[in-house]
Amino acid sequence: MKILHITAMEPLSPNSGIPAVLKQLTDAQNAIPSVDSFVLSLKAEVNEIGSPYFFSLGENSVRAFLNNYTPDVAILHSFFHVEYIGAVRALIKAGIQFYIEPHGSFGRQAMKKSTLKKRIANATVFRQQIKESIGYIFTNKAELKDAIYRTNNDLVIPNGVCPNIIRSSKMKTEDSFSNPTLYFLGRFDVHHKGLDYLFDSLDILENEKQSIKINIYGTGNDKQVKYVNDRIKNYSYIKATNCGTIYGEKKKRALESCNILILTSRYEGVPMTVLDGLSYGNPCIVTPGTNVSDEVSENLIGWHSELSPNIIAETIIKATNEYKINGKKYYTRCKEYVLNHYSWEKIAEDSISKLSRKV
Numbered sequence: 001m002k003i004l005h006i007t008a009m010e011p012l013s014p015n016s017g018i019p020a021v022l023k024q025l026t027d028a029q030n031a032i033p034s035v036d037s038f039v040l041s042l043k044a045e046v047n048e049i050g051s052p053y054f055f056s057l058g059e060n061s062v063r064a065f066l067n068n069y070t071p072d073v074a075i076l077h078s079f080f081h082v083e084y085i086g087a088v089r090a091l092i093k094a095g096i097q098f099y100i101e102p103h104g105s106f107g108r109q110a111m112k113k114s115t116l117k118k119r120i121a122n123a124t125v126f127r128q129q130i131k132e133s134i135g136y137i138f139t140n141k142a143e144l145k146d147a148i149y150r151t152n153n154d155l156v157i158p159n160g161v162c163p164n165i166i167r168s169s170k171m172k173t174e175d176s177f178s179n180p181t182l183y184f185l186g187r188f189d190v191h192h193k194g195l196d197y198l199f200d201s202l203d204i205l206e207n208e209k210q211s212i213k214i215n216i217y218g219t220g221n222d223k224q225v226k227y228v229n230d231r232i233k234n235y236s237y238i239k240a241t242n243c244g245t246i247y248g249e250k251k252k253r254a255l256e257s258c259n260i261l262i263l264t265s266r267y268e269g270v271p272m273t274v275l276d277g278l279s280y281g282n283p284c285i286v287t288p289g290t291n292v293s294d295e296v297s298e299n300l301i302g303w304h305s306e307l308s309p310n311i312i313a314e315t316i317i318k319a320t321n322e323y324k325i326n327g328k329k330y331y332t333r334c335k336e337y338v339l340n341h342y343s344w345e346k347i348a349e350d351s352i353s354k355l356s357r358k359v
Helices: 017-030 062-069 083-093 108-112 115-123 127-132 141-146 163-168 174-178 195-207 222-232 248-257 272-279 293-298 309-342 344-358
Strands: 002-007 036-041 054-056 073-077 097-101 135-138 181-185 212-217 238-244 260-263 284-286 302-304
Touching: 002 017, 002 062, 017 036, 017 054, 017 272, 017 344, 036 062, 062 083, 073 083, 083 097, 083 127, 097 127, 135 141, 163 309, 174 309, 181 272, 195 212, 195 222, 195 238, 195 309, 212 248, 222 238, 248 272, 260 272, 260 309, 272 284, 272 309, 284 293, 284 309, 293 302, 302 309, 309 344
Parallel strands: 002 036, 002 073, 036 054, 073 097, 097 135, 181 212, 181 260, 212 238, 260 284, 284 302
Antiparallel strands: none
C-alpha cells in the first residue's frame, strides 16, 4: 500500500506538533512490509526533519509528483491552507482518493475562532476539499464526536509515542514525589491553550496562599510572551517560572524532573503534550477541550477539570495531594498505559488496517 501524507505547515520541525507526528508515523508505517508512506511538503523545506520519507514540492507541481509516486490514498493534514486547493484538484484529476485529518480544527470551539471567516471559506474556497474527500481522520472518538463535519467513512487513528522513551526515562526522585512540580508545555496561544483560565486559577490559589510550583515551557510572539510574564510576576506563594522553549535532551530532563502536566485548552485534537507527559510517567490535569479528559480520569492517569478557574484551582489542589500519596503508582500506571495503547508500531498497524479496508 502506498500512502501520501500532504502538509502545508511551515516550518517543519521534528520537535513540534504535526511534523513530529508525521515523522514518527511514517517511520513506523514504512517498517511494515509492502507499505510505502511519504510526506509531501507544499511550502516548507524538509531538511530539518531528517527523514528520508519527507519531500519538498519546491518548484515542481503536485500533479508531477503524483505521476511519479502514484499513491493509493492521500491524507491532507490540518485544513485551513490555501495550498490545498491546487493539491486537491491534482488528486481529483489523478483519480486518487483522499482523507482530511483536521487535527482538531473541525471542533466546535476551534470553529468559533473567526467563525464567520471560516464558514465563508468552507462554503467557497475550501468547498471542494470537503465535498470530494472520502472522509475524515480523527485522533480519538471525542474529537470525532465534537466535529462539525462528519461522513460515514470517517476513521479514528490516534497519535503515538516511542516505546524507547517510555522505557529509558529516569525514575523520579523521592523529593519530587513529595513536592511535585506542575508544568505547562505548549505554544503561548492564550485562547487556544486556555492560558487565561490557567492563570486565573493560579490567581485563586495565590490569594489562598497555596504553595504551588509550576514551570511554563513554550514560546509565542512578543505579545503572548509578555502576557505570560505579566501574569507570573504577580505571584509570591505560587512559584511560577517561564522556562522558555525546550527541545531534545533539555526537554527530556525537564519531563523527567517535573511531575504533573496541566493543559487547559479550549480545543485540541489529541495533544502530543499529553502523550509525551504520560511517556515520562507524568499524570495530567486536563479540560474537556483536550479530548482526553475522560480517558485520563477513567484510567487513573490524571484528573478531569471543567474549564473554570475555580474548578481548575480545586483540581490542582486535589491532584497534588493525591500525587504526594500515590505518586509512584501514578508514575507506573501512566507509563504502562501509554505503552500498551499508544506505541507507534501499534498505531501504524492500525492505520494500515483501517485505510486498506476503505481504499
